[in-house]
Amino acid sequence: MLTSTAFQDVMVVLRDEPVIEHTKNRTGIDKLDTESIKSDSNSSSYENKLIMTQSMVFNKVKQTSPDAEIGHSLTWTLNGFTMKARGVDLSKIADIKEVKAVYPIPVVSMPEISTLAFETPTAGSEDLVLQHMNEEVLTGLHVKDVWQMKDAKGNPIEGSNIVIAVIDTGVDYTHPDLGGCLGSSCKVIGGYDFGDDDSDPMDQMGHGTLVAGTIAADGRIKGTAPKAKLLAYKVLPTLTTTTPTSDVLLAPGNIYPAIDQAAKDGADIINISLTDESRLKTDYGKEIIENLETLNIIVVAAAGNSGSAVYCDDPFSPDLCPKGYSAPLLTTFTEPNVITVGGSVSTDMPVARVAPFSSMGPSIDFRLKPDLIAPAYTFNTATGSRYVYEEGTSFSTPLVSGIAALIKQGHPDWSTEDVRASLINTATVFYNDDNEEPESLLLQGSGRVDALRALETSVLVEPYSISMTATGLKPVNLVVKNVSGTTQTLSASVELTLGNFELGANDGLKLSISPSTLTIPKGGSATVTLIPSADLTELSKGPHEGLVWLSNGETKAHVPLLIWNDPSAWWFPVTETRPSKLANVRASSTVLDFSIPEQRTVTIDFTLRLGSIDGPAALVDTPTTIPYGYLMNSVSLVEISILDENNATVTTFYAETGLLIGHYKAVWNGLGEDNFPVKDGKYKYVIAASDSGISVKEQQYVYINVDTASGYIQVKNSPDTTPPSLTVNIPEEYTVTKYVFEPDPVLVLSGKTEAGNFVEINGESVAVDSSGMFKANIPLTTQVNKVTVIARRKVLDELTLETWKLITIQLVPLNLIELQIGKPQFKVNNQTKILDAPPIIKNSRTLLPIRAVVEAMGGQVEWDPADRRVDITYEGKSINLWIGKNKAKVNGQEVMIDPSNPNVVPEITNSRTMVPLRFVAESLGCHVEWLPNTKSIRITYQAG
Numbered sequence: 001m002l003t004s005t006a007f008q009d010v011m012v013v014l015r016d017e018p019v020i021e022h023t024k025n026r027t028g029i030d031k032l033d034t035e036s037i038k039s040d041s042n043s044s045s046y047e048n049k050l051i052m053t054q055s056m057v058f059n060k061v062k063q064t065s066p067d068a069e070i071g072h073s074l075t076w077t078l079n080g081f082t083m084k085a086r087g088v089d090l091s092k093i094a095d096i097k098e099v100k101a102v103y104p105i106p107v108v109s110m111p112e113i114s115t116l117a118f119e120t121p122t123a124g125s126e127d128l129v130l131q132h133m134n135e136e137v138l139t140g141l142h143v144k145d146v147w148q149m150k151d152a153k154g155n156p157i158e159g160s161n162i163v164i165a166v167i168d169t170g171v172d173y174t175h176p177d178l179g180g181c182l183g184s185s186c187k188v189i190g191g192y193d194f195g196d197d198d199s200d201p202m203d204q205m206g207h208g209t210l211v212a213g214t215i216a217a218d219g220r221i222k223g224t225a226p227k228a229k230l231l232a233y234k235v236l237p238t239l240t241t242t243t244p245t246s247d248v249l250l251a252p253g254n255i256y257p258a259i260d261q262a263a264k265d266g267a268d269i270i271n272i273s274l275t276d277e278s279r280l281k282t283d284y285g286k287e288i289i290e291n292l293e294t295l296n297i298i299v300v301a302a303a304g305n306s307g308s309a310v311y312c313d314d315p316f317s318p319d320l321c322p323k324g325y326s327a328p329l330l331t332t333f334t335e336p337n338v339i340t341v342g343g344s345v346s347t348d349m350p351v352a353r354v355a356p357f358s359s360m361g362p363s364i365d366f367r368l369k370p371d372l373i374a375p376a377y378t379f380n381t382a383t384g385s386r387y388v389y390e391e392g393t394s395f396s397t398p399l400v401s402g403i404a405a406l407i408k409q410g411h412p413d414w415s416t417e418d419v420r421a422s423l424i425n426t427a428t429v430f431y432n433d434d435n436e437e438p439e440s441l442l443l444q445g446s447g448r449v450d451a452l453r454a455l456e457t458s459v460l461v462e463p464y465s466i467s468m469t470a471t472g473l474k475p476v477n478l479v480v481k482n483v484s485g486t487t488q489t490l491s492a493s494v495e496l497t498l499g500n501f502e503l504g505a506n507d508g509l510k511l512s513i514s515p516s517t518l519t520i521p522k523g524g525s526a527t528v529t530l531i532p533s534a535d536l537t538e539l540s541k542g543p544h545e546g547l548v549w550l551s552n553g554e555t556k557a558h559v560p561l562l563i564w565n566d567p568s569a570w571w572f573p574v575t576e577t578r579p580s581k582l583a584n585v586r587a588s589s590t591v592l593d594f595s596i597p598e599q600r601t602v603t604i605d606f607t608l609r610l611g612s613i614d615g616p617a618a619l620v621d622t623p624t625t626i627p628y629g630y631l632m633n634s635v636s637l638v639e640i641s642i643l644d645e646n647n648a649t650v651t652t653f654y655a656e657t658g659l660l661i662g663h664y665k666a667v668w669n670g671l672g673e674d675n676f677p678v679k680d681g682k683y684k685y686v687i688a689a690s691d692s693g694i695s696v697k698e699q700q701y702v703y704i705n706v707d708t709a710s711g712y713i714q715v716k717n718s719p720d721t722t723p724p725s726l727t728v729n730i731p732e733e734y735t736v737t738k739y740v741f742e743p744d745p746v747l748v749l750s751g752k753t754e755a756g757n758f759v760e761i762n763g764e765s766v767a768v769d770s771s772g773m774f775k776a777n778i779p780l781t782t783q784v785n786k787v788t789v790i791a792r793r794k795v796l797d798e799l800t801l802e803t804w805k806l807i808t809i810q811l812v813p814l815n816l817i818e819l820q821i822g823k824p825q826f827k828v829n830n831q832t833k834i835l836d837a838p839p840i841i842k843n844s845r846t847l848l849p850i851r852a853v854v855e856a857m858g859g860q861v862e863w864d865p866a867d868r869r870v871d872i873t874y875e876g877k878s879i880n881l882w883i884g885k886n887k888a889k890v891n892g893q894e895v896m897i898d899p900s901n902p903n904v905v906p907e908i909t910n911s912r913t914m915v916p917l918r919f920v921a922e923s924l925g926c927h928v929e930w931l932p933n934t935k936s937i938r939i940t941y942q943a944g
Contacts, residue, residue: 004087065089072257142452159225165262168208170234177219191232194254213381224402233258273394301333328359343376426453470565502663508538585709612691636692750775
């Protein structure tokens with residue numbers, strides 16, 4: 001850079017202190033306000049002196065670098081100015097007596113431009129098509145509850161008299177929900193265009209308008225602080241066909257002059273959703289933030305959308321953005337006095353979680369960041385009086401800025417530290433629904449902001465965030481202030497949570513707190529001391545997390561805690577090799593023994609410490625070295641498979657998508673894909689964490705960047721999986737008969753299986769004796785009876801083998817006719833009837849007058865005297881018999897009445913027509929039974 005003849009944007013910092021520091025040092029007052037400085041003639045004179053000195057220095061610069069161009073001046077928060085000069089001239093400029101230092105202003109790298117494009121509305125609607133999403137956020141964060149409350153003056157707490165500076169792409173102040181105008185009597189009371197160096201901060205891109213609406217829209221749609229006033233500072237130039245790319249890429253250089261102007265213009269809160277994406281922190285940035293603290297100005301900045309790591313290979317400023325993967329939160333706006341805001345994806349617990357793109361901590365000096373999170377989506381004001389939905393931490397940030405305005409209105413006597421403490425102490429800690437462990441503080445900070453809790457908190461705890469290294473542990477005094485109207489009795493406790501993203505993995509680290517109980521009078525304060533200690537021989541290297549809790553029994557306040565053991569062991573800040581997503585993979589045992597309850601399963605523990613890659617780097621079929629992309633906070637796919645000795649997959653027993661960074665467990669129960677126990681032998685478990693890529697050639701998603709880990713499990717005493725035997729005493733198709741005048745029968749079903757098995761018949765358990773025999777009574781009804789018999793053998797708690805039989809039993813109802821030789825009485829279904837003449841035996845065959853019998857069955861008998869013929873019809877059947885003839889017709893077909901005895905013929909005896917009973921009955925489909933002992937005949941036929 002110092003040998004380049006190309007122009008470089010720089011911040012020139014002069015030796016004299018800025019106005020805020022000068023006024024503070026001169027007056028001895030630690031906390032100042034804008035009006036007191038402006039009304040102080042000494043401060044005004046001093047500012048004029050700084051301006052004159054800056055002008056003189058720039059004249060000296062021109063002597064050294066004639067084509068240098070001055071940018072914007074800063075006098076309140078910093079004494080300096082931005083400038084464009086050739087790299088070869090910078091060392092000479094730094095040697096000017098009045099110059100303290102010259103700092104390069106980092107060029108915005110292409111990932112940040114892409115991120116801005118991702119967050120910049122490209123279209124909008126005049127209709128409130130997604131207004132419910134805005135309502136969901138306002139309700140979920142309890143903002144609407146706060147609006148129902150009153151401040152000390154009786155005004156609704158909606159942000160009244162609070163001024164919020166929006167440093168962004170400008171604001172479309174003509175939007176009706178943003179007041180429709182620019183000026184002191186408007187919602188947007190002022191601002192400046194640092195991109196074009198004019199007084200009109202009109203938004204061209206839409207990003208700033210959406211941010212402004214999320215803060216303070218007050219029309220058809222509402223922001224979190226609808227009555228707040230806005231200052232609009234545009235840092236990007238208006239884009240035309242002739243706008244140089246360098247003017248856009250160098251826009252971060254305008255952020256600090258905009259901050260300085262916001263301080264002069266009386267901002268109470270500064271919202272920076274276009275965070276400085278440089279990969280280096282600067283001393284001058286820290287000085288600016290500290291001077292804003294003196295003015296009681298709250299700074300709220302976006303964590304960014306770089307997930308758990310960002311890949312940088314910046315051709316514009318390789319010295320500021322070293323090639324490789326680096327931590328995403330390496331910016332000035334992670335200073336302790338800045339509220340750094342990450343993003344969540346929903347307001348609905350328990351599904352709410354950190355957004356996959358929200359930048360993960362720590363800061364470059366390994367402090368806990370972000371401070372808290374808020375929903376990273378909004379539906380609000382767009383340019384052209386429209387409305388639009390967008391996602392990103394750019395929009396979680398204004399939610400917090402608006403809530404901070406509500407807190408400032410509700411508690412005007414609170415300092416900036418108090419407001420920050422109220423927001424961070426009362427945030428909702430997220431727990432991962434996939435593993436029931438806390439989400440990492442490096443992702444969520446203290447948790448998701450809650451407006452009502454912050455406003456109504458009984459106590460404020462400061463410091464509100466604690467970060468230490470394991471080698472630099474020391475007691476931390478926490479001041480607990482009672483801001484309620486009554487005496488508060490509190491219990492104090494501390495818990496260790498995650499160690500390297502795993503719950504409870506903090507061996508060697510101890511935390512205690514004293515005292516454990518404190519009573520604080522109204523308006524008073526007390527101190528509790530956190531005492532940490534570490535055995536570095538036991539403590540794993542990396543981040544260790546905890547929470548300090550203060551509770552009065554009804555409400556809680558907490559302080560997040562981060563302790564690093566050997567930050568150099570972490571892969572931050574830069575590595576050129578893509579880090580593995582997997583860490584600390586281990587099995588609970590190398591043996592799975594089916595015969596020992598304690599060894600019946602094996603648990604595979606694994607930690608995801610990084611997410612999957614996103615952005616252009618997720619494209620495949622492209623060059624392998626892709627310069628831009630970031631790693632999300634979640635992994636696209638995690639699978640755990642079991643392989644046999646031939647490396648064939650036996651089962652994939654775990655497959656989850658979108659797992660957040662954290663620790664997980666998967667339990668293998670020894671079963672294969674068929675849910676049967678695998679055989680004895682040595683098996684390999686393989687865990688694979690994959691990214692989801694896009695195949696440009698095949699136009700489909702594919703899994704790439706697969707990180708794997710493996711180990712072996714010896715399976716012993718696999719149980720016998722032979723199904724139980726089962727036999728029963730009847731076939732699977734079975735028929736039972738009964739007479740219609742009898743009650744429905746009960747079938748005794750019996751069978752056999754192995755002793756110790758369980759038998760179930762039609763859903764009811766049946767006892768099995770020591771020999772394996774079982775029986776059950778099955779009531780039958782006059783229809784098809786289905787009987788299910790199941791024999792079960794429990795092999796494992798999760799596996800029962802069974803054999804079953806489905807038996808169909810047909811219960812057939814029968815009619816019964818009973819006759820006796822020589823007696824005219826006969827019975828039909830146990831009802832006595834009379835024949836014209838008793839049955840007789842002739843030629844060894846029974847003859848009887850058939851009319852009564854047939855008609856009792858429901859048939860008909862006709863006598864044709866001319867033809868001496870008897871005609872019988874029944875159920876579609878017909879029989880024709882002739883007196884004295886041994887042949888008859890059945891259904892029109894001529895047949896012998898008795899082929900074995902041709903003498904059997906119908907005859908007339910005693911004026912009665914007597915016909916052969918068996919021939920007639922069987923021809924009509926009946927069953928005939930002769931009982932010789934009683935000389936009786938039983939005729940049965942199916943009822944119905």
